[in-house]
Amino acid sequence: MSLLKREQWYDLTRATSWTPKYVSEEELFPEQMSGGRGISLEEWAKYDEPYKVTYPEYVTTQREKDAGAYSVKAALERDAFIERADPGWISNVQAHFGAIAVGEFAASLAEARMMRFSKAPGNRNMATFGMLDENRHGQIQLYFPHANTHRSRQWDWAHKAYHTNEWAAIAARSLFDDMMMTRDAIGVAIMLTFAFETGFTNMQFLGLAADAAEAGDHTFSSMISSVQTDEARHAQQGGPALQILIKHGKKAEAQTMIDVAIWRSWKLFSVLTGPIMDYYTPVHARNQSFKEFMLEWIVGQFERQLLDLGLDKPWYWAQLIEGLDQTHHGMHMGVWYWRPTVWWNPAAGVTPADREWLEQKYPGWNKTWGRCWDVITDNLVQSRMDLTLPATLPTICNMCNLPILGTPGDGWNTKDYQLVHEGRLYHFGSEPDRWCFQIDPERYKGHMNLIDRFLAGQIQPADLAGALKYMNLSPGEMGDDAHNYAWVQHYQKKAAE
Amino acid sequence: MAAFPVSSNFEGDFVIQLVPVDTGNTMDEVAAACAVHSINRRVAPRPGKILRVRRHSDGTLFPRNMKLADAGLMPTETIDILFMDA
Numbered sequence: 001m002s003l004l005k006r007e008q009w010y011d012l013t014r015a016t017s018w019t020p021k022y023v024s025e026e027e028l029f030p031e032q033m034s035g036g037r038g039i040s041l042e043e044w045a046k047y048d049e050p051y052k053v054t055y056p057e058y059v060t061t062q063r064e065k066d067a068g069a070y071s072v073k074a075a076l077e078r079d080a081f082i083e084r085a086d087p088g089w090i091s092n093v094q095a096h097f098g099a100i101a102v103g104e105f106a107a108s109l110a111e112a113r114m115m116r117f118s119k120a121p122g123n124r125n126m127a128t129f130g131m132l133d134e135n136r137h138g139q140i141q142l143y144f145p146h147a148n149t150h151r152s153r154q155w156d157w158a159h160k161a162y163h164t165n166e167w168a169a170i171a172a173r174s175l176f177d178d179m180m181m182t183r184d185a186i187g188v189a190i191m192l193t194f195a196f197e198t199g200f201t202n203m204q205f206l207g208l209a210a211d212a213a214e215a216g217d218h219t220f221s222s223m224i225s226s227v228q229t230d231e232a233r234h235a236q237q238g239g240p241a242l243q244i245l246i247k248h249g250k251k252a253e254a255q256t257m258i259d260v261a262i263w264r265s266w267k268l269f270s271v272l273t274g275p276i277m278d279y280y281t282p283v284h285a286r287n288q289s290f291k292e293f294m295l296e297w298i299v300g301q302f303e304r305q306l307l308d309l310g311l312d313k314p315w316y317w318a319q320l321i322e323g324l325d326q327t328h329h330g331m332h333m334g335v336w337y338w339r340p341t342v343w344w345n346p347a348a349g350v351t352p353a354d355r356e357w358l359e360q361k362y363p364g365w366n367k368t369w370g371r372c373w374d375v376i377t378d379n380l381v382q383s384r385m386d387l388t389l390p391a392t393l394p395t396i397c398n399m400c401n402l403p404i405l406g407t408p409g410d411g412w413n414t415k416d417y418q419l420v421h422e423g424r425l426y427h428f429g430s431e432p433d434r435w436c437f438q439i440d441p442e443r444y445k446g447h448m449n450l451i452d453r454f455l456a457g458q459i460q461p462a463d464l465a466g467a468l469k470y471m472n473l474s475p476g477e478m479g480d481d482a483h484n485y486a487w488v489q490h491y492q493k494k495a496a497e
Numbered sequence: 498m499a500a501f502p503v504s505s506n507f508e509g510d511f512v513i514q515l516v517p518v519d520t521g522n523t524m525d526e527v528a529a530a531c532a533v534h535s536i537n538r539r540v541a542p543r544p545g546k547i548l549r550v551r552r553h554s555d556g557t558l559f560p561r562n563m564k565l566a567d568a569g570l571m572p573t574e575t576i577d578i579l580f581m582d583a
Binding site for chain 1: 502506509510512515516534538539574
């Protein structure tokens with residue numbers, strides 16, 4: 001049997017379009033789900049995806065990818081890298097899996113929305129593969145950590161985190177619910193695939209893969225590199241959708257969706273990836289600082305893509321760049337100080353060598369963040385552990401669901417962007433966080449962050465112990481210092497001299 | 498007299514924190530309650546200085562003996578706690 005060449009049948013099969021006879025176009029593509037925005041089906045049919053793949057090609061490639069990643073895992077299992085890995089590295093991996101794995105499964109639903117409801121045939125075709133991609137990502141990122149569940153219950157949080165009211169899980173759910181679970185198909189294409197995946201997954205998956213290889217974790221490195229090859233493909237769904245929106249006078253709406261998604265993604269990555277890259281990863285294994293990764297992947301490459309499409313830099317771009325020197329340092333200090341409230345063991349990352357590296361990468365670190373770490377370190381040297389643990393909760397942003405932070409010490413600039421809306425006082429960690437709320441208050445006004453729930457009496461007893469119970473954190477799961485405070489010895493010796 | 502939550506933005510600290518106080522507290526007492534969660538935890542004490550309370554949104558410096566109930570703050574509203582000369 002002779003086979004037709006790919007180019008002879010691809011365009012026909014990718015379209016999967018037909019003329020509805022028994023239902024109206026509105027019934028077939030409800031606006032709430034499709035987001036066609038008044039643009040005709042003929043115009044959406046012009047959507048031209050830059051990456052073309054057929055189902056046989058897809059299956060062959062994916063099989064090879066899975067075989068590669070699973071083979072590396074199997075081959076290195078006896079090597080028991082995890083047994084001898086730096087505890088800070090283990091924290092990286094545990095934080096990553098808990099924050100990402102189940103979210104990947106959720107992303108397959110977002111892809112499925114485009115697959116069924118997008119008015120662009122090419123989008124529907126690519127999203128079919130995207131849905132299968134995300135399903136694979138969920139599976140592989142649950143299967144790999146599962147191998148370690150006998151080592152510690154913290155590994156189980158790869159699956160558990162999203163099913164709890166742990167604060168970081170609330171923050172991650174809030175972001176992903178906003179940009180991928182509750183948007184129409186075109187909104188998903190722009191906010192999830194273009195804004196989030198094009199920019200931020202590159203950093204998490206390529207940046208962390210590089211650090212993993214340096215740290216000797218080849219299993220993790222090959223696994224997340226494998227995931228990223230899918231992301232690089234299905235992230236391209238947003239570009240053609242943006243071109244159609246811009247062509248039909250919808251640039252402002254597209255820009256707003258991008259601006260919201262980038263800001264909210266940035267905030268989540270400032271607490272997830274920032275501490276991992278600049279504090280948890282051992283100094284010798286750090287490829288670049290978090291700021292350098294952000295400048296390369298977001299400020300450099302992603303900004304160029306925005307401008308090439310005819311879009312603008314987000315209005316808050318200068319604030320985001322300024323935040324590269326600040327935000328994640330505060331997120332890290334907050335995670336470490338409130339360490340019983342996370343499912344991994346945060347590495348303080350403030351040995352003399354670490355501090356030298358931080359001062360080099362972030363000039364002025366010692367006079368700002370270092371001032372707070374000086375007090376924390378002195379308390380540990382003097383065996384005042386009680387003063388290094390929280391006795392209350394931080395005030396939390398009503399948009400990003402993360403603590404409201406600023407630069408401490410000599411550069412003190414901590415600021416709360418408050419807003420009274422319909423008689424309720426909301427707190428925001430930045431002007432862009434507040435702006436996200438103000439452009440669509442109906443969407444966000446009902447959400448209760450952890451502090452709102454605490455003050456409403458939902459957390460009982462109303463103390464830290466009650467909060468830990470509310471977050472489903474038990475002994476053996478709650479975080480503690482990754483290195484069991486071994487880093488304090490440097491300073492104890494110095495104090496004894 | 499009633500329990501009242503404020504958000505404490507303490508000079509030199511990196512995070513704003515929820516602090517339970519009482520509407521009957523003076524501003525000096527409010528500042529002291531906020532200090533418990535910052536001084537000697539992440540902020541070094543500053544001998545010779547006193548703590549003053551300022552409304553975060555508009556910079557109004559409250560008198561030291563003013564009762565919290567008279568300050569017109571909303572529950573959880575953010576206040577700055579500042580080191581000042583006595």
